[in-house]
Amino acid sequence: GIQVEQSPPDLILQEGANSTLRCNFSDSVNNLQWFHQNPWGQLINLFYIPSGTKQNGRLSATTVATERYSLLYISSSQTTDSGVYFCAVDPNAGKSTFGDGTTLTVKP
Amino acid sequence: ETGVTQSPTHLIKTRGQQVTLRCSSQSGHNTVSWYQQALGQGPQFIFQYYREEENGRGNFPPRFSGLQFPNYSSELNVNALELDDSALYLCASSFDRGTGELFFGEGSRLTVL
Numbered sequence: 001g002i003q004v005e006q007s008p009p010d011l012i013l014q015e016g017a018n019s020t021l022r023c024n025f026s027d028s029v030n031n032l033q034w035f036h037q038n039p040w041g042q043l044i045n046l047f048y049i050p051s052g053t054k055q056n057g058r059l060s061a062t063t064v065a066t067e068r069y070s071l072l073y074i075s076s077s078q079t080t081d082s083g084v085y086f087c088a089v090d091p092n093a094g095k096s097t098f099g100d101g102t103t104l105t106v107k108p
Numbered sequence: 109e110t111g112v113t114q115s116p117t118h119l120i121k122t123r124g125q126q127v128t129l130r131c132s133s134q135s136g137h138n139t140v141s142w143y144q145q146a147l148g149q150g151p152q153f154i155f156q157y158y159r160e161e162e163n164g165r166g167n168f169p170p171r172f173s174g175l176q177f178p179n180y181s182s183e184l185n186v187n188a189l190e191l192d193d194s195a196l197y198l199c200a201s202s203f204d205r206g207t208g209e210l211f212f213g214e215g216s217r218l219t220v221l
Contacts, residue, residue, distance in 0.1 A: 045209070
């Protein structure tokens with residue numbers, strides 16, 4: 001099956017700093033999503049981005065499907081950005097495969 | 109528009125028991141997928157239901173079974189519970205199988221003692 005690798009596994013930042021999270025995948029995909037998992041476990045949708053670039057406030061994402069990677073950018077980080085960020089991909093099999101996540105800690 | 113809802117939110121069972129978890133899909137969605145998330149790991153795909161039929165299954169034994177109802181809500185049943193079944197169980201709904209954007213509920217946290 002498809003392999004998904006996220007990096008870095010852990011990231012610690014000071015409030016106000018910028019960060020880039022990466023998701024590499026081993027095969028072509030029709031669906032790629034970025035999620036933020038809150039402390040209660042719910043996966044919050046950030047981006048549905050099988051290709052191209054999207055922006056939502058301080059967050060933006062870029063997927064280069066031909067090179068099999070996606071990037072999530074967080075600018076001017078806030079303590080509320082802390083948590084685990086997951087990338088999930090689906091090669092059109094109706095089964096999304098998640099990476100192991102990046103744990104982000106933003107310190108005040 | 110109502111989001112994905114799951115019940116119960118927390119439950120404790122003992123080894124060998126059976127459990128049923130429930131999920132109501134987001135309005136307008138016809139596909140439900142179930143995931144298991146062990147502590148410190150990413151969610152793992154269990155199975156997907158599309159229009160009341162199983163449409164793909166991950167690497168889980170047959171004691172994990174499911175149903176989807178005509179209103180597209182779904183149940184996950186786990187028989188003969190094992191300690192390793194302790195996890196967060198997440199339900200996601202989407203408009204379509206395969207290429208649909210997933211929307212997740214808050215999850216059901218199962219502890220097996």
